[in-house]
Amino acid sequence: MATTELPLPALPEAHHEEPGGIVDYLTTVDHKKIGLLYIFTSFAIFLAGGILALVVRTELAEPGLQVLGENTYNQVFTMHGTLMIFLFAAQVSTGLGNYLVPLQIGAADVAFPRANAMSYWLYLFGSLIVLSSFFVSGGPAAVAWTAYAPLSTDQYFQGTGMDLWIIGLAVVGVAGILGAVNLVTTIFRMRMPGMTMFRLPLFSWGVLVNQLLILFAFPPLTVVFALLFLERNFGAQFFNPAAGGQPILFQHIFWFFGHPEVYIIILPIFGVISEVIPVFSRKPLFGYRAMVFAFFGIAALSFGVWAHHMFATGLVYLPYFSIMSLLIAVPTGIKVFNWIGTMWRGSITLSTAMLMALGFILVFLVGGITGIFLASPPIDFAVNDTYYVVAHFHYIMVGGLLYGMFAAFYFWFPKFTGRLLSERLGKWHFWIFLLGFNLTFFPQFLVGLDGMPRRIADYQIERWGPANLASTVGAFLTGVSVLIFLWNFLVSIRRGKPAGDDPWGGNSLEWVTSSPPPSHNFHHLPEVHSERPAYDYRHSPAYAAAHGGPDTDPDRG
Amino acid sequence: MAVPTPTRIGVEPMTDEAGVLLRVSIFGFVAGIVYWFLSYEWLGTVCLLLLGAGPGFAGLILVQEQRHRGGTGEPRADALRRLAGIPPKDPPGPDDLEADDLGVLPLPTIWPLAAALGFTILFTGLIYGLWLVILGIGLLAYAAWGWLAAVNRENRYGRLQADTEPPSPQPGPVSDPNPQPNPADKEREGTG
Numbered sequence: 001m002a003t004t005e006l007p008l009p010a011l012p013e014a015h016h017e018e019p020g021g022i023v024d025y026l027t028t029v030d031h032k033k034i035g036l037l038y039i040f041t042s043f044a045i046f047l048a049g050g051i052l053a054l055v056v057r058t059e060l061a062e063p064g065l066q067v068l069g070e071n072t073y074n075q076v077f078t079m080h081g082t083l084m085i086f087l088f089a090a091q092v093s094t095g096l097g098n099y100l101v102p103l104q105i106g107a108a109d110v111a112f113p114r115a116n117a118m119s120y121w122l123y124l125f126g127s128l129i130v131l132s133s134f135f136v137s138g139g140p141a142a143v144a145w146t147a148y149a150p151l152s153t154d155q156y157f158q159g160t161g162m163d164l165w166i167i168g169l170a171v172v173g174v175a176g177i178l179g180a181v182n183l184v185t186t187i188f189r190m191r192m193p194g195m196t197m198f199r200l201p202l203f204s205w206g207v208l209v210n211q212l213l214i215l216f217a218f219p220p221l222t223v224v225f226a227l228l229f230l231e232r233n234f235g236a237q238f239f240n241p242a243a244g245g246q247p248i249l250f251q252h253i254f255w256f257f258g259h260p261e262v263y264i265i266i267l268p269i270f271g272v273i274s275e276v277i278p279v280f281s282r283k284p285l286f287g288y289r290a291m292v293f294a295f296f297g298i299a300a301l302s303f304g305v306w307a308h309h310m311f312a313t314g315l316v317y318l319p320y321f322s323i324m325s326l327l328i329a330v331p332t333g334i335k336v337f338n339w340i341g342t343m344w345r346g347s348i349t350l351s352t353a354m355l356m357a358l359g360f361i362l363v364f365l366v367g368g369i370t371g372i373f374l375a376s377p378p379i380d381f382a383v384n385d386t387y388y389v390v391a392h393f394h395y396i397m398v399g400g401l402l403y404g405m406f407a408a409f410y411f412w413f414p415k416f417t418g419r420l421l422s423e424r425l426g427k428w429h430f431w432i433f434l435l436g437f438n439l440t441f442f443p444q445f446l447v448g449l450d451g452m453p454r455r456i457a458d459y460q461i462e463r464w465g466p467a468n469l470a471s472t473v474g475a476f477l478t479g480v481s482v483l484i485f486l487w488n489f490l491v492s493i494r495r496g497k498p499a500g501d502d503p504w505g506g507n508s509l510e511w512v513t514s515s516p517p518p519s520h521n522f523h524h525l526p527e528v529h530s531e532r533p534a535y536d537y538r539h540s541p542a543y544a545a546a547h548g549g550p551d552t553d554p555d556r557g
Numbered sequence: 558m559a560v561p562t563p564t565r566i567g568v569e570p571m572t573d574e575a576g577v578l579l580r581v582s583i584f585g586f587v588a589g590i591v592y593w594f595l596s597y598e599w600l601g602t603v604c605l606l607l608l609g610a611g612p613g614f615a616g617l618i619l620v621q622e623q624r625h626r627g628g629t630g631e632p633r634a635d636a637l638r639r640l641a642g643i644p645p646k647d648p649p650g651p652d653d654l655e656a657d658d659l660g661v662l663p664l665p666t667i668w669p670l671a672a673a674l675g676f677t678i679l680f681t682g683l684i685y686g687l688w689l690v691i692l693g694i695g696l697l698a699y700a701a702w703g704w705l706a707a708v709n710r711e712n713r714y715g716r717l718q719a720d721t722e723p724p725s726p727q728p729g730p731v732s733d734p735n736p737q738p739n740p741a742d743k744e745r746e747g748t749g
Contacts, residue, residue, distance in 0.1 A: 027665035109662055114669050114704065121673030129681060163684045171680055175673075188574045188619075197573035212581070216608055229683070252600045296577070300584040303608050304592070307601065317596035520662060 029113035038095025049083035073457035074142035081145030093268035097207035103510035106192025119179040126171030133161035149239035149250035194528035201508040206271025221257035255306035269404030280354035281346030297331035325375035352426030356407035367395030388448025414499030425488040433481035439474025443467035578616030585609025671700035
């Protein structure tokens, strides 16, 4: 075992012995522990946001006000959106990236481990600031997650809750930028010898493009929050038309961040799906380079479509944004085509991770196709701010994200812990989630097309009642499926079957090291000749020498 | 010794990383110009041009850095191989790469947490008052000092012994502690 000699004088204390328990996590700079902290924190926020969603659905189960007043309803759906989009969706993939990217590129850690730790703590403290707004006089923000000015200015919405919302999210934004600098530098500068850019695993590509998007999209968000805060607290008039300000300014800057945010959330999930499907289809990924270029196509176009969220203002140039929005369907379609091409004539294993990946393709297709209609201004004018948009949005953001996230959890849980999640409970989880999710959101397309507006606490039209009741039942079923996952997690982490180092026959480097990996990630590294180094290693003389013969799985290749 | 890939005289090749950034930059500039002539809307134009400028700047830095290094257009990883005398095609290594060849792991430290706390207090002070801003700046400065001192201390005392022991089974996971022994070790044993 290799060690390095200590130059004199040696450190006075044995600092290299890591502390245990909670102190270990408070002081850690290990990317794996920080990744797990991100994942656990964001998942806890997901549970809180999910509870708020159930409260919203309970209120909307039938016409009339039942459990919430109108202002409280506004606060609940605002915080639901805030927690889910800013504090969960954009962060859980950062956690996965933190844990997996250094392993996939053959590095011992990220480029700036201490800054990485600071990034997580900023995220945690920023989230706590946002959550603390529940406990101040007047309660939390009630202006939707988009916080359009002038509605969110002090002229229309007073209270400390809104200021805490702004400051908390600004801190989280700084954390995101810091984390993005770190992960981009890690991928650009710390790849092992032989790991060229076009041998990177697709998940690492997804994280790279996702973090580049964060680098370019979060600064406008921070700017718009700064302007809003100055307007609320220091007398600035950026958005007040009476004083020469422009309300539309807020929407432009916000959506210059807001639409790339969708891809910030979904691109790493594309990477997850691109890792899971080849492994469980026993085939290499179909069209690796096309997938990489599709990542960049989507990312670049995402910066050219921001004002399709503003069609109804009448103040934007419609053809430009319509064409750019429609164009995004091309690289996205390439991805779906290539996933299907990968499965075509493959030897498919329907593990829970694979089922989740298939569920992702299904719901993402529904969400994507309904989004193409919204790129057409005449249709957008008709359904803007109705439940049709809510359904489309949730098919992409909830369906797409959650199926991909659960696929990642089932796929990499053995690497994180050395144990397998229960496949039996996993299949229950999948089927109940599939039923619950579609029951929740598909009826919303129907009531949306019928004209039901979004963000209302009550509706007086009786014929919308059954669809809303079905939606509420679906939401609770989805909640049950998440509880099954939690139970599976709690049982499996203690009594799950030992997984070994490579339970699935994986393709990327993390499957070459032990489960969980040692503190420096690898005891040894194989040669890298392709984008499937772990596969190559299993069929190499080195592997045969170590294991008494090559991997005999007949289908791989 | 490997033969470097021939390159055109007078043209500095790019790394893949620089290529990625510069392509994004070109998209930002082209989209910004097209958008301006279609809409004459200044805010979106500025945002798109900044999208062109940001990655363009980073990409040019990478190209410039490569020029200073005297790179030959090959990826950095391959350049490292070449410098190490490893042929670029089907190299025999790095099968004998040892754990602590991967890099130096920094020590656990409380300063990132303290710095984040100081930063957060500073920002919260913008709502609740100047005293919190001052407290936040104080904590942030103290944490920055501690952070730099810790880094300096690690640099001064050099590299610490890498923790090359297999992971402890205590946290729950169970696996073969050294399931894939380094074949190079076997070879060494055989020849030793």
